[in-house]
Amino acid sequence: MNEETNQTIHISAWRTILSQADHRGKYFVLIVGFGAAAGLVQLLTSLLRMYIIDRFLSTMQLRGFLPIAVLFVLIQALYALASYGFGTGSGLLEAHLTADVREKCFRKLQTLSFSFFDKNAVGNILSRLTSDVGRTMEAVSWSLIDVGYGVMSIIGAIIGMFVINRKLAVILILVIPPLALISMGFRQLILKYNRATRRLNSQIISSFNEGITGAVASKTLVLEDQSYGEFRELTVSMRKASFRAAEVSALYMPVASLLISFSTAAVLYIGGTDVLRGLLTIGELNFFMNIGTMMFEPIRNFAAIFAEFQSAQAAAERVAEVLTAEPDVQDSPEVLARYGDVFHPKTENWEPVRGEITFEHVDFRYGAEPVLTDFNLHVLPGQTIALVGETGGGKSTIVNLLCRFYEPCAGRILVDGTDYRDRSQIWLHSALGYVLQTPHLFSGTIRDNIRYGNLEATDAEIRNAARLVGADRFIEKLEKGYNTEVGEGGSLLSTGQKQLISFARAILADPRIFVLDEATSSIDTETEQEIQAAIETLLGSRTSFVVAHRLSTIRNADRILVIDGGKILEQGNHRELMAKKGRYYELYMGYQTEDQIQQSVQVMA
Amino acid sequence: MNESNEKKQSFGALWGYTRGYRRYLALGFLLLLFELALSFISPLVLSVTIDSVLDTKPLNTPWYFAWIIQLCGGIGYIRQHLAIMAVLTVIMAALAGALSFVRPCLTGTAAFQISENLRNRFYSHVGRLPFSYLSATPTGDLIQRATSDIDTMQRFMSGVLLELLRTVFLLAVGFFIMASLNLPLTVLSFAMTPVIVLDSIWFIRRIDQIVERYEGAESKVYTVIQENLTGARVVRAFGSELFEQEKFVQHNETLRGEHIALNRTLVRLWFTLDLLSGIQIALITIAGVLFTVRGSITLGQYTAFLSYVMIFLFPVQNLGRVLGNVSRTGVAAGRLETLFREPEEDYVEGGLTPNLSGDIVLDHVSFSFGTERVLDDLCLTIHGGETVAILGGTGSGKTTLMYLLQRLYDPDSGTITIGGTDIRSMDKGHLRRRIGLIMQEPFLFSRSIRDNLRIQNRDAGDQAVENAARIANIHEDILSFDQGYDTLVGERGVTLSGGQKQRASIARTILGSHDILIFDDALSAVDTRTDQSIRRALRERQAGTTTILISHRISTLMEADRILVLEQGRLVEQGSHQELMQLPNGVYRRVYEIQTASVS
Numbered sequence A: 001m002n003e004e005t006n007q008t009i010h011i012s013a014w015r016t017i018l019s020q021a022d023h024r025g026k027y028f029v030l031i032v033g034f035g036a037a038a039g040l041v042q043l044l045t046s047l048l049r050m051y052i053i054d055r056f057l058s059t060m061q062l063r064g065f066l067p068i069a070v071l072f073v074l075i076q077a078l079y080a081l082a083s084y085g086f087g088t089g090s091g092l093l094e095a096h097l098t099a100d101v102r103e104k105c106f107r108k109l110q111t112l113s114f115s116f117f118d119k120n121a122v123g124n125i126l127s128r129l130t131s132d133v134g135r136t137m138e139a140v141s142w143s144l145i146d147v148g149y150g151v152m153s154i155i156g157a158i159i160g161m162f163v164i165n166r167k168l169a170v171i172l173i174l175v176i177p178p179l180a181l182i183s184m185g186f187r188q189l190i191l192k193y194n195r196a197t198r199r200l201n202s203q204i205i206s207s208f209n210e211g212i213t214g215a216v217a218s219k220t221l222v223l224e225d226q227s228y229g230e231f232r233e234l235t236v237s238m239r240k241a242s243f244r245a246a247e248v249s250a251l252y253m254p255v256a257s258l259l260i261s262f263s264t265a266a267v268l269y270i271g272g273t274d275v276l277r278g279l280l281t282i283g284e285l286n287f288f289m290n291i292g293t294m295m296f297e298p299i300r301n302f303a304a305i306f307a308e309f310q311s312a313q314a315a316a317e318r319v320a321e322v323l324t325a326e327p328d329v330q331d332s333p334e335v336l337a338r339y340g341d342v343f344h345p346k347t348e349n350w351e352p353v354r355g356e357i358t359f360e361h362v363d364f365r366y367g368a369e370p371v372l373t374d375f376n377l378h379v380l381p382g383q384t385i386a387l388v389g390e391t392g393g394g395k396s397t398i399v400n401l402l403c404r405f406y407e408p409c410a411g412r413i414l415v416d417g418t419d420y421r422d423r424s425q426i427w428l429h430s431a432l433g434y435v436l437q438t439p440h441l442f443s444g445t446i447r448d449n450i451r452y453g454n455l456e457a458t459d460a461e462i463r464n465a466a467r468l469v470g471a472d473r474f475i476e477k478l479e480k481g482y483n484t485e486v487g488e489g490g491s492l493l494s495t496g497q498k499q500l501i502s503f504a505r506a507i508l509a510d511p512r513i514f515v516l517d518e519a520t521s522s523i524d525t526e527t528e529q530e531i532q533a534a535i536e537t538l539l540g541s542r543t544s545f546v547v548a549h550r551l552s553t554i555r556n557a558d559r560i561l562v563i564d565g566g567k568i569l570e571q572g573n574h575r576e577l578m579a580k581k582g583r584y585y586e587l588y589m590g591y592q593t594e595d596q597i598q599q600s601v602q603v604m605a
Numbered sequence B: 001m002n003e004s005n006e007k008k009q010s011f012g013a014l015w016g017y018t019r020g021y022r023r024y025l026a027l028g029f030l031l032l033l034f035e036l037a038l039s040f041i042s043p044l045v046l047s048v049t050i051d052s053v054l055d056t057k058p059l060n061t062p063w064y065f066a067w068i069i070q071l072c073g074g075i076g077y078i079r080q081h082l083a084i085m086a087v088l089t090v091i092m093a094a095l096a097g098a099l100s101f102v103r104p105c106l107t108g109t110a111a112f113q114i115s116e117n118l119r120n121r122f123y124s125h126v127g128r129l130p131f132s133y134l135s136a137t138p139t140g141d142l143i144q145r146a147t148s149d150i151d152t153m154q155r156f157m158s159g160v161l162l163e164l165l166r167t168v169f170l171l172a173v174g175f176f177i178m179a180s181l182n183l184p185l186t187v188l189s190f191a192m193t194p195v196i197v198l199d200s201i202w203f204i205r206r207i208d209q210i211v212e213r214y215e216g217a218e219s220k221v222y223t224v225i226q227e228n229l230t231g232a233r234v235v236r237a238f239g240s241e242l243f244e245q246e247k248f249v250q251h252n253e254t255l256r257g258e259h260i261a262l263n264r265t266l267v268r269l270w271f272t273l274d275l276l277s278g279i280q281i282a283l284i285t286i287a288g289v290l291f292t293v294r295g296s297i298t299l300g301q302y303t304a305f306l307s308y309v310m311i312f313l314f315p316v317q318n319l320g321r322v323l324g325n326v327s328r329t330g331v332a333a334g335r336l337e338t339l340f341r342e343p344e345e346d347y348v349e350g351g352l353t354p355n356l357s358g359d360i361v362l363d364h365v366s367f368s369f370g371t372e373r374v375l376d377d378l379c380l381t382i383h384g385g386e387t388v389a390i391l392g393g394t395g396s397g398k399t400t401l402m403y404l405l406q407r408l409y410d411p412d413s414g415t416i417t418i419g420g421t422d423i424r425s426m427d428k429g430h431l432r433r434r435i436g437l438i439m440q441e442p443f444l445f446s447r448s449i450r451d452n453l454r455i456q457n458r459d460a461g462d463q464a465v466e467n468a469a470r471i472a473n474i475h476e477d478i479l480s481f482d483q484g485y486d487t488l489v490g491e492r493g494v495t496l497s498g499g500q501k502q503r504a505s506i507a508r509t510i511l512g513s514h515d516i517l518i519f520d521d522a523l524s525a526v527d528t529r530t531d532q533s534i535r536r537a538l539r540e541r542q543a544g545t546t547t548i549l550i551s552h553r554i555s556t557l558m559e560a561d562r563i564l565v566l567e568q569g570r571l572v573e574q575g576s577h578q579e580l581m582q583l584p585n586g587v588y589r590r591v592y593e594i595q596t597a598s599v600s
């Protein structure tokens, strides 16, 4: 985040956020309107008091007081009504804005690509959607009252003062420019400290998040005390920064009131002298003494709003960053017009996916170091391609590119003969069944999780998918069967069970293109063997990519690619590659020759 | 536990949180009293000016202000020099200003310290909660407590608390000072106060309930967001953005509804407060006129009364907002306290710290999750220094067994001893430190690779780090990254490939020294060649270390001294490769045959 405070960023952050809620405009009008009404009523109270003092108290008689008294009561009731009006308005506005903006942010997050989540910690994004949004909207909604109220009281007060006594009016108004100036000075300072506290706040949330999600790792590594020590460094900085911010804000108010007291003093002196000369009534003097506070109250309020906005500013910027984040993988406007976006897919225009995949001179890098260079591959519909090779060679990267979770830096990838950038992402994703290397389940039941692959699936279909991958055996043994809760991220299941569920989930999606990225690495051999045939039938008619290290699972692939350093080192089917006695042969033998190993064990013993 | 009792407890807890900072709060409170006194004296300046400076009435003002007038040279002198009153106005403002600067600094010191302590306590406590509690609790819910509940607490300490006290004392001090001017009018000035307070209390009851519902809804929304973010890749892969959005919207709408209900009730409260205050203002304005005309008070005192009513009405009106906050704070404190009261894991600090290189013996160990029996009367021995491999079906309890060794869980029955010592009598920190467990699903922390590797041994030098990385066969990979060992690893290690993550977590563990090393399927994402070279390197380096290898790969299993085969929480076969191959229908033999089958 950018440290320099610069005017345009400020406004643009707010504009970005508020533009998400322009249909709530009526509340803005309502709140400001009622606020202004309240300001007017307050001014009337002062004027009426002036009238009461000069008319009844200076003359010490009560004739005609009754209607004035009734009027006074009415005005008070009006004030309460106005306050009900703006309170309701602000309350509604706050609730709606918070919900609206949170929804917009969430929606935006659904469109961001993998790279965004590579770079941004979950805790960091979470804090933007929760506390930052709340804080920003609170500031906007409740400050509006003060804006309406303040503007009205100031304008009203200025007009009233000039009508009653020009000289005293000028004295009171003289103090406004220096007050504004000082407010400006404080503004920069407060913003600076608040930025720091917001940043620390997000770091603290990230730490909480990591501390909680990584709790097992911390326990097994016995890091509790150490992480706690690191966390404490953060909270100490947080305390210091918060204190700085509070200190500066606390300094602002007294400085402002002192300034104001100068003008009140001047009014007392000059006005008092005028009273002695008979140029001013006591009621008028009282009016001016009070109008001073009445007018400066809103000005100080403005300063408070200012401070509030400044501290909310930092939060607003963080929210705006989410709203304006650009996904690295985007559909062009033409594509969107034709195929629709994730929320409004125009499925009627979608071409069916056959599953022919072509990589043409594809270069790819995540950061600076290239992962793939000039990668070429042609896969026919229905083929099963196995990717094997050393770890970090780029196997997952290839399948991620194919799924368009990332896009090539150079070259292109064709699906059914067309550059996939000429189709929408959701078109491709809807045809995908992807079992990720790290299985991730959502909290909910096993049934919910399998159904995630196809929300319309019936229970029979879900059971069938589970049976295909051999998950039914363990599920049916569970007391609650398919209704067993899996826990957050699937934490109540074993790793292999999670893999089976996420496999079943992919099968249920009935995809044209299957991607299995080490989908069975933690599944036991017998289960794997039992489901092998079923899986092969399943993959048979679909284009599939299988990444595996346990080579027994991919022996029957149509084509095996040995990937090393982002290049295809060898390719062919199992028999061809074995005959070649190259890298694949080595891997395969390393994997299983008992004789060699037995010999080496015996030698060592 | 009944509701009011719970509430009492949460405020008791709140009081407990202030321990150590009470003197700041007390001092802040003292200054507040001065501030209050000052704000009651200031209107007397105008009052006296009107009566005795601009008019010629004799000085009629409480003793303390009369004393101030005396200090300034007496009323006669002031009549000649009106400027003195003007200067007095400025002095009062300056004094009030100084106080209003120092006070927030004091209360801020306390509030920020308290919230720092709360955050620390929360973090430390959560880290020490039992594994079983943590795996069953949604992260989003914990995060919400850690953030918004603690924020509420901080706001309470830094502002709300004093505002509450201020209101109470304002009324007390105000009554005293006003009564010294005119008692009957003072009584009238306070006429509405009891009504206002009763009204607030009536509302607060209802607001309390709504706040609780609101917080519940908020925590659901946080959980949905958190899960969506952690599962973002799955969401993309299934193109289920729309579904996620709809799920979110559903919870968000509930929250919106609760938020509206909450604000609406608050506004109703404020409305009644404004109305009652309005009545109060009208009462004093009108009654004051009657009193003045009757000659009970002077014109100057009338203006002072008007100012006074305004001074205390504003906080009384605000009482609603403040009480709303207090109620929120009560709920938040209750939620924090519930968590804080959750018992921490017993670390057996000061327990035995024996050498763990002896035999590991499980004696009739059973363990269940709820009603699901995972380990069933398991008896087995792993000899010190031995390399044992464990083979077992998916969900057969291998990981759970390892967790029992580290005491992440404790067996329901049966005992586990290492070198003859029951692990329950050992210092848990020691036990876990001496057992290097490389988890099935590696978790890396978001920091540089070097710091990740050194996380358990912060003093390890670069040489040691590189050695460990070489053994885990990840040194070359790391060097190929732009920033080498300084490359930042994303949360949970997202920027590394699956195999790199596993090898990094191996390197992290072997950087330390251990009596027992456990690989829980920790090489599954690593190709066979690398797998083999890692095991070779380890064997040389960690000779004498008891090693437990959980794996599905025959090539890994067969190299072990002994192989244990688990099936549904029972030990069904054990022995060396050769021995197990003799069993005609053994699990091990079947697995072997499947994996070594050549293409015909």
Ligand SMILES: Nc1ncnc2c1ncn2[C@@H]1O[C@H](COP(=O)(O)OP(=O)(O)OP(=O)(O)O)[C@@H](O)[C@H]1O
Pocket: A118, A366, A367, A371, A390, A391, A392, A393, A394, A395, A396, A397, A398, A437, B477, B494, B495, B496, B497, B498, B499, B500, B525, B526
């Ligand atoms: N999101 C990312 N950001 C930056 N670098 C990445 C990212 N994902 C992978 N890499 C790097 O790209 C290279 C290729 O990784 P990839 O995941 O494609 O390997 P792989 O062949 O699938 O390995 P494995 O068998 O271990 O899963 C690795 O060096 C890895 O560190």
Ligand SMILES: Nc1ncnc2c1ncn2[C@@H]1O[C@H](COP(=O)(O)OP(=O)(O)OP(=O)(O)O)[C@@H](O)[C@H]1O
Pocket: A491, A492, A493, A494, A495, A496, A497, A522, A524, B135, B369, B374, B392, B393, B394, B395, B396, B397, B398, B399, B400, B401, B440
């Ligand atoms: N926290 C938990 N709560 C409830 N049940 C659990 C929990 N963790 C694991 N289980 C269940 O306990 C059984 C054993 O799980 P465990 O993780 O020990 O299996 P595993 O042998 O390691 O399997 P895998 O080879 O798949 O890793 C499984 O049926 C699993 O569903």
Ligand SMILES: [Mg+2]
Pocket: A494, A495, A496, B398, B399, B400, B440, B520
């Ligand atoms: Mg396991």
